[in-house]
């Protein structure tokens with residue numbers, strides 16, 4: 363309970379919290395600097411710190427929406443040795459940039475597997491199987507992974523990057539691709555799933571990951587306050603993602619198989635533990 367009901371945290375409190383943090387690694391600063399001018403929407407730094415703490419005992423993480431790797435890096439540096447992250451984003455130029463930042467932070471390539479495809483296609487097995495570090499198609503000729511909920515046999519391998527005719531992801535970035543070997547990367551089970559891609563698809567991402575969650579797994583989703591639109595504090599427009607985000611929050615927090623809440627950090631971070 364608050365000692366003073368009339369008080370809410372303000373800028374002074376946030377600055378003080380920031381002043382207590384350990385110095386920011388240069389890779390985080392580099393990503394923040396790269397994201398701002400290009401308007402790539404990355405997680406708020408304070409939400410990143412929460413994500414890093416949540417990842418501390420999570421060995422098998424799945425992320426939907428990589429961008430240039432900011433949230434991935436917070437989780438990668440938080441998780442225990444031997445942990446892995448499978449991260450999905452159809453934008454290979456962004457994930458190539460992410461790999462460079464991860465390397466500069468000392469994250470081993472094999473810790474993070476990138477899948478360059480729209481997430482719902484990837485979860486349905488309709489994507490090029492990644493090499494150990496993602497992006498490159500699996501050249502083993504092994505069949506595509508068959509995953510729970512898949513509507514049928516996988517479609518022929520796509521490039522992973524919509525509209526791209528060449529190999530996915532890593533063209534022009536030699537050395538970022540890996541050898542074959544991660545065709546089942548999305549099979550799970552996962553002990554943390556972080557959702558931060560298309561707002562209209564949050565519910566469908568949840569449908570896809572539920573069969574892949576370990577008991578006790580955390581589902582974390584960014585932007586659920588949507589700058590005040592989800593709660594109605596600020597006006598929203600039809601089709602701006604508000605209704606989808608609201609439905610997602612109502613669904614997760616109303617499901618008694620989850621124990622969760624929304625942290626008013628950054629743009630709102632939903633955190634829910636899966637206790638089926």
Ligand SMILES: C[S@@+](CC[C@H](N)C(=O)[O-])C[C@H]1O[C@@H](n2cnc3c(N)ncnc32)[C@H](O)[C@@H]1O
Nearest residue numbers: 404405427428429432433451453480481558559
């Ligand atoms: C908000 S950004 C992710 C930011 C990142 N999580 C971070 O904090 O650093 C959303 C990302 O979702 C990606 N995206 C768009 N459509 C997608 C889809 N269908 N599946 C997965 N990712 C998608 C975009 O390319 C974009 O990079």
